Amino acid sequence: MPTTLTLSQKIDQILPLVQKPGRYTGGELNSVVKDWQEVHTRVALLFPDIYDIGLPNLGMAILYDLLNKRADVLAERCYAPWVDMEALMRQNGIPLYSLETRHPLTDFDIIGFSLPYESLYTNVLNTLDLAGLPLLSADRGKDQPLVIAGGHAAYNPEPMHAFIDAFVIGEGEEVIEEIVNTYQQWKEGGGLRIDLLTALAGIPGVYIPSFYSVDYQLDGRISTLKPNHPAGSLPIQKRIVGKLPPPVTNFIVPYIEIVHDRVAIEIMRGCTRGCRFCHAGMINRPVRERPVAEILAAVDAALQATGHQEVALLSLSSSDYTRIEELVDGLAKRYATEHIVISLPSLRIESFSVQIMDKLKGSRLGGFTLAPEAATDRMRGIINKPVSTQQLMDTARAIYSRGWTTIKLYFMIGHPSETLEDVQAIIDLCQQVYRVGREVAGGRVKVHAGVSTFVPKAHTPFQWTACDDPDSVRKKQDMLRSQLRNPNIKLSWTDTKDTQMEAWLSRGDRRLSEVILQAWRSGAKFDAWQDQHHHDTWLKAFEEIDLDPAFYAFRARTLDEVLPWDHIHSGVRKSYLLAEYSNSLLGAFREDCRQQCHACGIVPLFNDQAAEDWFCPLPANREVQI
Template sequence: MIDLPLSVRMPARYLGNEVNVPVKSLDKGMFRVALAFADTYEVGMSHIGMKILYDILNGRPDIFCERVFAPWTDMMRYMREHGLPLASLETKTPLNRFDMVGFSLQYEMSYPTLLTMLKMGEIPRHARKRGSRDPWVLAGGPCAVNPEPLADFIDAFVIGDGERVVLEIADCLKRSRDEGIDRDKTLERLAEIEGIYVPGFHEVNYGGDGRPVKIRGSGGKKAVSRRIEKDLDALPFPTRVVVPVVRAVHDRYAVEIARGCLQGCRFCQAGFIYRPYRERGVANVLRLLKEGLEETGYSECSFLSLSAGDYSEVSRLLEVAVERNLSSMVSISLPSLRVTSLTPEMIEGIKKIRKTGFTIAPEAGTQRLRNVISKKIDEDEILTTIETIFRAGWHLVKLYFMIGLPTERQEDIEGLVELVTKAWRMARKISRKNEVTASVSTFIPKPHTPFQWCGMISLEEIRERQNYIRRKLRRRGLKVKWHDARLSYWEGVLSRGGRPLGEFLYRLSEEGAYLDGWTDQFSGDLWERISNEFDLSVITSGLRPWDPEAIFPWDVIDVGIERDYLWREYQSALEAAVSPPCPEGPCRRCGVCDASSGVTVRRSASKAISREVKLPEARQLRDGTPPQTLEVVFMKVGDARYVGHLDMVRAFLMAARRARLPMAYSQGFHPAPKVRFSSPIPLGMESLREVVVFTLTDPVDPVQMKKALNLFLPKGLRILKAKAGFLKRSEGFDTFKVSKYMCLFRVFDAREAALVMSAARRILSGGFEEVLFPLKGEEIPVSLGNVLKIEEINSYPRWVKLIVQIGPLPKGVRPMPLMKMLFEREKLRVDSMRMIKIGGISQTPGEPGRGTGHE
């Protein structure tokens, strides 16, 4: 059992006891990998790439892969105060005891957090300072296509697709470890693997302006080529994914249906660095969907792609997926749909179970500027799609725009305002309930795109354009969101910079920059202060325009796109000329396709698909009797005390779906299971008897269902008994104003035990007649003689146990904070106190009544 401070936000994210976590013995010779994500648990657990690599690595019996996330600031402070190193979730192993630590680079503003995580894990941050006893530090992901800002800190970068190369890396490092090969020789071996960039083997000379003037790679190779997997159907994809114990940002099962994009929007880095476009077969997608939902219990699935509407059989895929999951009420979402690919039939299919969100990305406010970025939609298509969505019953549409695009003029900003206003008027005309949200971000010319030669607009220009839009779009039912201007500015600095940024990043980490991607954690003043320690023109050199023949910092990486092609696209953009999407089959337009090696656009092969349609279950028994119920008595103990009530409810519902419990659902656009829980258990408290009642569509065997549910619940949630019955309209839970609790105080010696027992006896003897309980800035008087009774005091070698009866308490006063406050007044530390609810009492203290203790 783990001891976590209840003072931190969401302590359950530090447990590591999720459903589907692989269990492995730490055999001698096991190669140990920590997959690290430089952001919080709920963000990292949404990332599909991390799930893929975690599954692949743990599929090998000689490899044990674990996860590490950035603790929130409160937990980080606690760890520092108590001298605790950053450790893995699964086995709580400190980061410096792994063979390899692999970071996923999703966002440039996470770079200082990455360095802080290395420091917290007691790993030297600079690669040159690591020795034979230190882990290998690798990194991959989309930001790795410009690895140079982190070149001083990362031993090797993975460029491109990682499914196969991750095992090649593990085998290389394991072999070198077992053979006793030194770090330099091991780096040489790594560099021989396709798609691996070792910064130490590339000499990059920089001029006084902070820009590279010469690049020399080992063996005369200037750039490292991106690793490209040709066939998605030949790659493994996880179905038994770890189910987060707290709700993740994207809390759903996700299937990647395609990689890459056909459209060629000039601003979109992902559309270039993931070429060519490759689809996963529709039959394979449906198989993964079925297995993934069975293994997780999610109620929502997402089909992932940069442009899901380009998928060859998207309509048929959506239709079959929705129909197969009607009975289990699983909703299907397509998060990346182009306006021109969204049909009324698709909208109807998406809303069959429950409405998921709709986002439309016009990107620019005028047709001229959309042509500049090669965004292949016009205003009529945008407005027609918005109208179709609202008329189908949705009440919110989100619109995405960018400011600062190349050639942008004032009339383009005015066009943005006008387009949003038209969408808002249409929405409100259809229904006064309808709302429009416009999200406005700042364009950053990313590496390996046609706009890499462009400069980025200044901080002053960003603020000026944001303020204009804010003034013009003040209307009821219309929300405007934008990124912090300083965040966008520094993201531009990091995404377009080179090796001179290394020392700047190190200083930021030293001075406390952490989780800067979060608006409430970003300190623009700190970034500005640290930047003033350096030559600002060098630090921000990437923000200025580049000459046609300039050497970019990211020229050390070859993503497969020819430089001449990107330049031609840039010239077409300046002429506002739209380029066609990628054609079917191989072509030589951009240079990435190679028919001889099989690297080409790959479409899903059309195959006959069994529809396997299941109609929704009846919501009431056919003979007219009331719906059946399953009453479950359970306990919440141990690590589960850190799981909040809503996350506990979520865990039960996911377990019920995996156990195939035939739950009844509510009607309407957002059907929800008909489930009732007894009163919420406060965070940090345990309970030996709680109740949940499921309303069912069909009878079940309670004994078998109890066994099935217990298989799929997280550690600490345990079903004690299950009973079938019928739903009574007036039936409710007993509510107890007085309950009995067991308080356990951890002690280290007899002296400490005596202090706890002495304090308990003083409280029992009426040492406090009345106390003032702090609550939301007020002090609530609590008369202890009427609400607190200590029934038993016992001492054990490591614990002192109290049995107390508490209640009825004034509104807002909770038993656990009250007990902690009383013992803190006795100058005792109560961090490790456990409080376990052991039953409710139907009458107030002093009156005869019936208890409901643990059975």
Template sequence: MRKLALSDEILMTVEKPARYIGGEVNAVMKDKDQVDIRFAMCFPDVYEIGMSHLGIQILYDMFNRREDTWCERVYSPWPDLHKVLKEKQIPLFALESQDPVKKFDFLGITIQYEMCYTNILQILDLSGIPLSAEDRTMDDPFVIGGGPCTYNPEPLAEFFDLFYIGEGETQYFALLDLYKEWKNSGKSRQDFLKAAAQIPGIYVPSLYEVTYAEDGTIAKMKPICPEAPEKVKKQIVMDVTNTFYPEKPVVPYMKATQDRVVLEIQRGCIRGCRFCQAGMLYRPTRERDLEMLKKSAYAMLKNTGYEEISLSSLSSSDYSQLGELVNFLIDEFGSKGINISLPSLRIDAFSLDVMSKVQDIRKSSLTFAPEAGSQRLRDVINKGLTEEVILDGAGQAFEGGWNRVKLYFMLGQPTETEEDMKGIAWLAEKISERYYEVPKEQRNGKCQIVVSTSFFVPKPFTPFQWAQMCTKEEFLHRAYVVNHEIKEQKNKKSIKYNWHEADVTVLEGILARGDRKVAKAIRSAYEKGCLFDSWGEYFHNDLWMEAFAQTGVDPDFYTVRERSEEEVFPWDFIDIGVTKKFLLREWKKAHEEKITTNCRQGCSGCGAATFGGGVCYEH
């Protein structure tokens, strides 16, 4: 029987002790004396969030298929346990063995969102691992980062030994094999890092030197040794059917954020929304085979006991075999009480027909993401969605029995005018009017429309990476314009309006677009007590502003400053396949209010089609 790292006395004092005891269904247990490599896989947020992440489940399953490797999991302790671990000097531990993380060979951290950066320092601090990579010795694990935020790793460069740029199924085994060889060689920690830098997709920050121009922008970034490449190339799996996928995902004892089987039906997106980082990073689009998905659905339902299947992708409607897959799932599992969840659908006749079969219309709401209030601005962002299509979809939904609609928009996008902002309210009003055009006998109660606006962050590797961000005050003014205009509408009682926190968005922008100088502010913020910054009740903007001021980091330099076309970005050393030339061309087309067709309609020459030695499935 495993001995828990925490006593019953401690577990009784913290909220949700099930977060820390491990032993879940399908958790992998091994004899630590019979493996060569111990890998702690970390999601730097609370257990319920981390357990819902498919990427961790894929890598956990993949690593544990190796007889020489034991991969375990670790999550951020909630503030109540954080305090106990600090006070009692109990080292942070992995769930499976309950052994201290510091005893592992690797600590792998998936970095999904900028607002978890202080939680990364929490993990290192509680584990007893020096925060700065340069201070680590042979007694410390190698700290490696992966995930979408590693496409600008520079704000975190000081804290990581390595970053893995791309999809983990391709090069991780080469890295583990290299580690085994190094471990028995007697060579130094630096020798391993130099050898690892030669594996495609591996970025070792300590092997690069950054110099700055007088205006604070990057003058040059270059390798300081021959082992490090000038460009680090994103790693992708071209054949996503014949690769790793977990048939026995770990099932938590407590309710996780997503309590269901997740079927990833494809990677990438054929759309070219100019604000969307994922749409550029994960090109080209790659579909999983229908038969593989059917087999996975059977196995995962059997091995988990879940009662829901969710189809995961950036744009599910674009999966070429969606009709066949959904009909199979309905026919095979619908009568057995299995619910089917279909996020990321375009609202059209097919989607509404499918959703009417798999959802309780009286309980569910439909989601539209117009992203902008006017057609002009939707053309600027290349959304590819007309008002006619939106109203037609809403009308069909209302006639089908739905009465609740969620609308998602983004405020602060390039070229946005006051008329674009007010257009959000006008579109919501037109949708509500469309509801009342439906005959009374077909309506299902009162119409309910929820309008939500997030604030725009110009992310790396998007056509909008050259754009300025709004200030906090400008964001709030735009939200006020929308709010005021909604209150002026005839059907205002049917429309509810929510908007995102402006100060959180500004911080996200700094961290997303930052360079190595930002690291000292992140460390300072953590030392001041910043933690779980994505959780509203724990976000302290005043402490972050103090940290920036005390470390000499100017937030405006990374957010509201205009970028020239020639500027060297902190992330320019990464090759994602999509060329900077294409992104710049799209940036100019945005200002001309010209749209670019999606990949299925014709290749736009972004560079991803032949990336990775394969071909985009669309061509």
């Protein structure tokens, strides 16, 4: 073959040889292709999993839209190639490239990784390697792209600290612009890479890991984390947008089927429920709602722009959206006759949710999803999810009697204080729901029980908690499997190996960078995929680096311990998390903070940005003062 082939021609030649080549072509409707010569700054947004999973990611869509609205910036997308494509790319010397214009990633000014969950970490390394970039931040020079990362997993950036130049903590809408501006100023000034990092460190919410040093005690716990550079300030406070900007509507329409072929409109950010295991519920405070009219207009515009048939209204707790009825009535009225499916996830377990969904159900009736999480009052008190069995049964009855035949129930096992009685109660509850279904709707009724395993997360009241022992988890899963044998009750669970990996990485410290690097070198990638087993690779990597995985997963942290993410401030005070941890030990409920402020700290922290549509009542003590 002649050597004069362009990169694009080389790509075209291997595309017929891979599964789903539509993942790698680009050129989709609503994608934005700009002239490289007409912009100052070129940003590659990289989602480190395959196209099918990355394309529907809302965070990527928001940043893509924002950056491309600027005349002086272009943003292009990149996803991790699946193993077949990767092999051919390596074989043919094709570097990782952007979909819009097929430029190698090394041609970009900034590479922005989306890090929603920890199991993508090895893919970050793999994509950097495919791009032909040094993996370590310290090894990259001033002519190489700046590598940044953000997303929920970045709230504990430490395990990835060695690979990422700058982390964004919190919501990206405003800070991404500031990063680009800072980059532009630096580039005009022609400084060194360290000058860029120094300038970036001045942006609130930006964390430059290389500006800090960590010391450890002999027992492996952290003794101190200190700045080693004048620009390294403490703590790093997360960014939020005081008022949510209008939602993205011109979603990219893929040519191939992906996990969510739909329009996604975020109706509300944050949650006031305070479930103690919930990472999203803690880090996304405060609650901000979008106006009904804005959502209705956005749904309309997005359907026009995409032709999608499904709309998902996203939030952490849809029932808590204040004007949910008005919104649903508006949607039902507008789309009743158009074969448009509207989904509303995260509904509370109450009959009101059934009324709401009833208005939206239209011609297609999927499953109805509820997340009781726990089945005994004791566990409910521990996790702060006050849903009584009676409430669940009444709701299930209402769902089945209104025509749904499948109820999905999400549970969580593996809290260290959970007993076999608590697990037995999950089994009983599933059977009870099934019986109610049979009674109301007959033989077609199904129950789908999704039982995940608890992983304690940073920045939650359970950040000090140990993970349940895998043998104990397996015993509980065996119990579920052996007792939920009814063909109409489908059970799914999480492999304890996947849970362990998530546990190491979620609460890991800086030393895990070496383990991640070693695991990747030994072949670990696509760790989020259940068919790609690398558990032994990971264990071996721990051994080679001489770290104990149990130290990260199965150890309860002491309350005075310096946690690896203590310098990252989610806006929720550590004292609040601690109070909630104590409440969990007592099994005490804390009511929804729309009822009463529990002074988590978010309001005073962002007082200057507070807008009318925040749903935080005044703190109890402050009310007295007024």
